[in-house]
Amino acid sequence: MAKKETTGNPVKDIHKRLRREPVSAWSRRDREEIFAFNEGYKRFLFAGTTERTSVNETIRLAEENGYIPFETFLENPPKKLEGQKVYYNNRGKSVAFWVLGKDIADGVNFVAAHVDSPRLDLKPAPLYEDTDLCLAKTHYYGGVKKYQWFNVPLGIDGVVMKANGEKVPVRIGFEPGDPIFVISDLLPHLDRREGDITKVFQAETLNVLMGSIPLTFEKTEGVKDLVLLNVLNLLNERYGFVEEDLFSAELEIVPAIEPKDVGFDRSMLAAYGHDDRVCAYTALKALFDARSVSKTACTILLDKEEIGSVGSTGANHTFWKKLIKRLLPLYHTEASIDTIIERSMVISADVAAGINPSFKEVHEEKNAAKLGYGITITKYTGRGGKGGASDAHAEIVGYIRRLFNEAGIVWQNGLLGKVDQGGGGTVALFFANEGLSVIDAGVAVLGMHSPYEIVSKADVYETYLAYKTFFEHSK
Ligand code: MN
Numbered sequence: 096m097a098k099k100e101t102t103g104n105p106v107k108d109i110h111k112r113l114r115r116e117p118v119s120a121w122s123r124r125d126r127e128e129i130f131a132f133n134e135g136y137k138r139f140l141f142a143g144t145t146e147r148t149s150v151n152e153t154i155r156l157a158e159e160n161g162y163i164p165f166e167t168f169l170e171n172p173p174k175k176l177e178g179q180k181v182y183y184n185n186r187g188k189s190v191a192f193w194v195l196g197k198d199i200a201d202g203v204n205f206v207a208a209h210v211d212s213p214r215l216d217l218k219p220a221p222l223y224e225d226t227d228l229c230l231a232k233t234h235y236y237g238g239v240k241k242y243q244w245f246n247v248p249l250g251i252d253g254v255v256m257k258a259n260g261e262k263v264p265v266r267i268g269f270e271p272g273d274p275i276f277v278i279s280d281l282l283p284h285l286d287r288r289e290g291d292i293t294k295v296f297q298a299e300t301l302n303v304l305m306g307s308i309p310l311t312f313e314k315t316e317g318v319k320d321l322v323l324l325n326v327l328n329l330l331n332e333r334y335g336f337v338e339e340d341l342f343s344a345e346l347e348i349v350p351a352i353e354p355k356d357v358g359f360d361r362s363m364l365a366a367y368g369h370d371d372r373v374c375a376y377t378a379l380k381a382l383f384d385a386r387s388v389s390k391t392a393c394t395i396l397l398d399k400e401e402i403g404s405v406g407s408t409g410a411n412h413t414f415w416k417k418l419i420k421r422l423l424p425l426y427h428t429e430a431s432i433d434t435i436i437e438r439s440m441v442i443s444a445d446v447a448a449g450i451n452p453s454f455k456e457v458h459e460e461k462n463a464a465k466l467g468y469g470i471t472i473t474k475y476t477g478r479g480g481k482g483g484a485s486d487a488h489a490e491i492v493g494y495i496r497r498l499f500n501e502a503g504i505v506w507q508n509g510l511l512g513k514v515d516q517g518g519g520g521t522v523a524l525f526f527a528n529e530g531l532s533v534i535d536a537g538v539a540v541l542g543m544h545s546p547y548e549i550v551s552k553a554d555v556y557e558t559y560l561a562y563k564t565f566f567e568h569s570k
């Protein structure tokens with residue numbers, strides 16, 4: 096849009112009219128509003144630290160906001176479908192929240208985020224004893240810099256399936272008074288390891304300390320691993336577990352560090368798992384708060400993004416399609432699922448890499464995101480030569496740009512890094528493969544995939560406003 100005001104200086108006027116200058120989101124929004132929104136986000140972050148506990152927390156919030164399970168809804172669907180709020184829980188690890196539109200034949204506006212984050216999983220047979228210490232073996236999940244996981248407080252968040260079929264949730268390290276767990280590194284005095292950091296820090300040394308008291312000192316002839324036995328005994332007393340139960344379990348080792356404000360001005364937020372629960376939370380709140388949704392809106396939260404969106408809970412499995420098919424008869428529509436897909440659009444809501452001033456050289460600054468400059472739109476991810484990228488069409492970039500500009504949303508352009516520097520992906524291509532129009536847009540992060548990632552609170556709030564705008568305007 097051409098700006099009418101003149102500065103009195105023709106060169107400045109031309110500059111103002113033609114060039115694009117990034118805008119600080121702090122200059123456009125009320126600081127108190129930004130801070131208040133982030134308090135809710137902080138609580139969400141610590142209430143769920145894995146895909147499972149995050150899904151639980153999103154469902155709890157949705158039910159508070161009047162959402163009902165899909166199956167319950169289908170048993171007795173109301174005459175007026177528009178505005179109905181439903182959710183579908185896919186195996187407790189991914190979930191789709193819907194606000195139904197006037198006519199499903201108009202297509203669906205999706206915002207798709209993921210709720211799995213890089214972490215360490217306990218191996219199926221994790222416990223062993225060495226040097227009178229009980230430890231647990233792990234297998235890292237997603238792209239981690241292994242050295243970052245030593246000497247930080249860790250919690251356990253997961254489930255165990257017992258022999259009798261009972262599912263037992265285990266969550267330790269997140270309540271006041273809980274113990275935490277630690278992977279201890281080698282002291283610098285004796286560390287003469289040199290060379291490639293990816294080789295110095297080996298996955299098989301990511302072993303978590305679990306205990307150090309032997310079960311007993313009496314009558315121990317012939318019984319080995321008394322410290323391990325004591326740990327097992329404690330697990331048995333508290334949960335009724337035996338060692339084999341740990342085989343049918345998903346016990347995830349995640350940082351047990353509370354989200355905290357960063358800086359004298361409290362402008363940033365440090366937490367584990369901003370990637371991608373920051374987009375999950377903003378997408379969910381946007382759906383809750385969106386006014387006048389005439390086209391069906393869906394916030395879909397997925398698992399397994401960090402390992403390639405595989406499996407029955409990842410974006411590769413299109414469970415949302417089954418849900419649309421089940422809605423079709425209610426709308427008495429002639430439209431096919433293919434037509435609905437053609438009319439649908441997806442914001443692939445995932446984090447972007449913010450420029451870290453100490454490591455600027457990996458970015459090309461004209462095309463990189465800065466903290467505090469609003470939601471980051473990423474035209475393409477992938478690797479050098481755009482390998483594996485879902486490259487958004489100019490048409491959808493144009494649509495989103497216009498939509499955001501008209502609503503006064505502060506947005507910025509952000510690619511991952513310099514060409515040939517590295518690469519990454521999101522869920523975008525999985526939706527694109529189904530024929531949907533997709534664009535990546537989310538929050539810029541510092542220290543992505545580390546145990547303590549950083550975002551700008553202004554970007555968190557702006558991203559929420561952006562997704563809300565997307566839902567409120569049907570195309
Ligand atoms: Mn992500």
Ligand code: MN
Pocket residue numbers: 370401544
């Ligand atoms: Mn990631």
